[in-house]
Structure formats: structure tokens, C-alpha cells
Amino acid sequence: MASRVSSKGKGKAGRGAEDGPTxxxxxxxxxxxxxxAKVIAHYGFIPLIIVIGMNSEPKPHLSQLLSPV
Known part of the structure; x- marks a missing residue:
């Protein structure tokens, strides 16, 4: 019967080496x-779209960007 190789690491490469202060x-x-970043993306997405829309050609007014029609 063939012997099996254990994949468990021992020594410094174990879990304890990752818990250092760094x-x-x-x-x-x-x-x-x-x-x-989550907060910035959440509150900054709509204003970003409005700014991009106002800087495009043809230049719409703010009311045209915010109206649904």
C-alpha cells in the first residue's frame, strides 16, 4: 500500500506566523x-453621474438631468 503525504504544514509556516503585529x-x-471606500462609492455615485452628464455634449441644464422625461 502506498504511503500518503500529509499536506498539513508545521513550523513557522503555520497559522501563528500570520498573527504578527504587521x-x-x-x-x-x-x-x-x-x-x-464603500461609503464614498455609496454617496458619490449619483453626483458623479450628474457631473459627467453636465460635462457632456450637448450641455444639459441641471433640471434636464434630474427630470424623468
Missing amino acids: ARFVKEWSTWTMKK
């Missing part, structure tokens, strides 16, 4: 950044 800082910073 990894924790990067994880907290990326979480904070994604939360801020």
Missing part, C-alpha cells in the same frame, strides 16, 4: 479603507 496592522488598515 499582519494585524495591514488587516485593520485594509478593513478601514474598504469601509471608507
Whole structure:
């Protein structure tokens, strides 16, 4: 019968090596950044579309952009 090779890592490559202060800082910073990006995208999408629409040709008035007709 053939022997099986275990895929479990041992030593420094284990889970404990990822919990250092640098990894924790990067994880907290990326979480904070994604939360801020979500808020910016949520509240900035419609104004961005209006600004792009006002800078296109032909140049519409703000009332034409906001009216449904």
C-alpha cells in the first residue's frame, strides 16, 4: 500500500506566523479603507453621474438631468 503525504504544514509556516503585529496592522488598515471606500462609492455615485452628464455634449441644464422625461 502506498504511503500518503500529509499536506498539513508545521513550523513557522503555520497559522501563528500570520498573527504578527504587521499582519494585524495591514488587516485593520485594509478593513478601514474598504469601509471608507464603500461609503464614498455609496454617496458619490449619483453626483458623479450628474457631473459627467453636465460635462457632456450637448450641455444639459441641471433640471434636464434630474427630470424623468
